Amino acid sequence: MKDTSNTATLSASSAEEKEKCTCFWKAAFFLISFFILPLVACPILGQAVQKKQLSEADYKEWGELITDQASPDRKWISFRMQYDGREETLYVRNVESLKTYLFPKVTRAEFTSDNNVLCMDKDKNLIIQNLKSGTKKIYSNVSSMNYSSPAHLLAILQSNSNFLQLINTNDSSVSTLPNVEKFVMSPDKKNIAFTAIHNNVNSVGLLNLMKPSPVEWIIENSPNSFDRLTWDDSSISIAFYGFTKPYCRNSILYFYNSLEGKCFELNPSGQSDFLRENYIDKDGRFPLRISQDAKKVFFSLSTVENRSSALTDVEIWNASDQFIYPLQKFKGNYIENKHLAVWIPEKKTFNSITSSSLPIGTLTGDDQYAIVCNPKDYEPQLDTDGPMDFYTIDLETNQKDKIVEKQSAIIYDLLASPSGKYISYFKDNAWWVYDIRKKTTANVTQKIGVPFSGKVYLNMSNNCFGAAGWSSDDSDFIIYDQYDLWKVKPDGSSFERLTHGREKEIKFRIAVENESDRYDFVYDRVKSKTIDLNQEIILKALGGDKKAGYFKWNKDVNEKAIVYEDLLSDKIYFLKNRDIYIYKEERFDLPPRFVLKEKNKKPKVVYQSNPHHFNFQWSKPKLIYYSNSRGQDLKGILYYPFNYDKNKKYPMIVNIYEYQSNRLHKFYNPTLFQSYGYNPPFLCSKDYFVLSPDIEQENGNIGGSALDCTLTAVKEILKLGIIDEKRIGLMGHSFGGYETNYIVTATDIFACAVSGASISDLSSFYLSIDKNFFKPNATxxxxDEQWRMGKSLFEDTALYLKNSPVHNAAAINTPLLLWTGKEDYHVPWYQSVELHMALRILKKPSKMLLYPNEGHTVEQENNQIDLSKRILEWFDYYLKCSDKI
Incomplete structure (x- = not known):
């Protein structure tokens, strides 16, 4: 008989060990399944974790990441997440520790230099959050605030109090100034100018924030009220208006120089010429401004209007008028009766700078000359904005000199240099520089040999690529070609290419943290910024292959990449001397996020929006290449359906406009809240391919070129064998809607189409008026405009009829869904009605959606949902129902 005791013991032991082993692997599998696999694909198992299928109920979880500010030391950033139907919340996050503060109902923040952030919520509560200690203080009913970084003082006024409170952000101590009505902090943040009211008398004073000192009174105990306190850039002088009644038409102008302690007054009551025609207008269109040398005050004059004695309000439209009646009423009367004027207090002189004959005005960089022009110079004409003759006016002598004739009205095509020596302008495909004092002009690009104009704006043909600015003391003018930066001497004697983008088809442009950093707006036009070429410059880069990112440039090593990838980057904060960069990036399958890049360190994600996104199935985009019949190389985007199966063929929706390939890496939140019913993730999640081709417009053949580019793009995709050629739909909005209308008159390749807020009759559209801008649509x-016919309706009527879908409606066999807003004044809504009525009469399949109280796009949320769903239903019916295919 065998001894089995040990065997039994061993078997029991083996079973126990086996059970332990089984439990271990169960636990391990649990960990892998729930914690590891959702983050990475497992190469051992050979497959990724199954992701969720996106449903419309999930859409509400996606929010939009909106940038705000960065702290001076770039250790903190503020941003907000915007969700449909929810209250906004501002995030303030440390880029290193990721510590985060949340501020409900707040849209922007202001960082101080002493570890505080200031936020004002929608209920007028001011929040002072110390980012280091975590302490927080709240002040309610705050009507105005400003922060002095040199003095570490926060100045606030509360609506229920007339005490100006000065809060020390270091120790939280508070001092007050009574009877304050309004205050304005100086540009250097070291002084405050304020108005005070006590016992029905008014005063204007100055308060030094840097040291304890008594108020310096400019005016005391006056029966006049005071408003529009304005500092000069050097924080030495201040100008303001005085008036006897709140709605008094005529004002008194004051100027005070704090160094000299002198206050000057310009009072219309002592100036008879003011009383006859003009008055000092504190609410005029030219805000108060003090010149760079603090010797001139610029202000607004308005003309005394003559009351009409007419017995009727009939509108008189005269065909010979330079502006059509609506434009003259909206813009012409306004600019012609509101003038820019200059006062020189020391000399006791004043002059009107602009006039009814030259109503548009700006100033040179040093404020010593004005630049004036008249938008009616060559009206009536058929450009969107007619060319103008530009003049300089010497503000000391009042001498006027012509700079250039028939110059483009585009605001960035004529720029004053920062130091006031030159005026640059782009004309005849070249940059010119006018020397103000020498009164000479030089073509500064004629010897370079590359074009400085091309496709810039989506809705226009060729334009100037633009100017970056001027180097110190106006010594070099810095301009852009299609790819690169150039510096040229203002006399055109020499030039140098600063970047090397052309070789790699990378477009370089100077990056700014805020768009206001690109130009200085001075009244009606702009002046250039100063660029220090001896310092490092941050460049934004966009490649022909749609890679994007940022480079740093200096004169010794040229451009060097900070980040340059298959991503879209559109916002950057930086500390150049410390190589700290915070930028926002996104991709079609990667929601926007903030990334920190420091010298010799790997990039670090500071904030990832919509992290739940990675749990869902998503589409992928592909950049496609094709050529139209003219041999022009074009690009487009093909978005794949979610959970794409290579073994089956899919329906496809083609969305058209003009150039769309630059959106390759744009992330779209899935949503039904779309103002024109198009959302790639929404359509891709419904088992559609989506194609967005680029369209190269040909002058005089806008419909034909749209047809050509669209069909060649579609045929290129059909070669891939992934699309069912009988199940292709077409859609477009606005100009894309017109292109859709035209294309379905010329081909039956599309099983159905959707056209939004579109044009159908070029002849009637040509003779209509854009009620948004009060301009004739003929322009x-x-x-130079999107329609690019090149000829007027009366020069070639047949050309307009040929390109008008409504006149070729009999050829339409494609079921067409039309939609528009009944308050659309940009593209008249009855254009859609005309095409719908034509199709109705012809007994063609068509449906029209007309949304009351909506304009060129649909903005009411219930209407957005309705539009998105009806468009999908239209496509589903014609592209997925077997009896319709």
């Missing part, structure tokens, strides 16, 4: 048909 949109010249070569």
């Amino acid at each position: 949109r048909f010249q070569t």
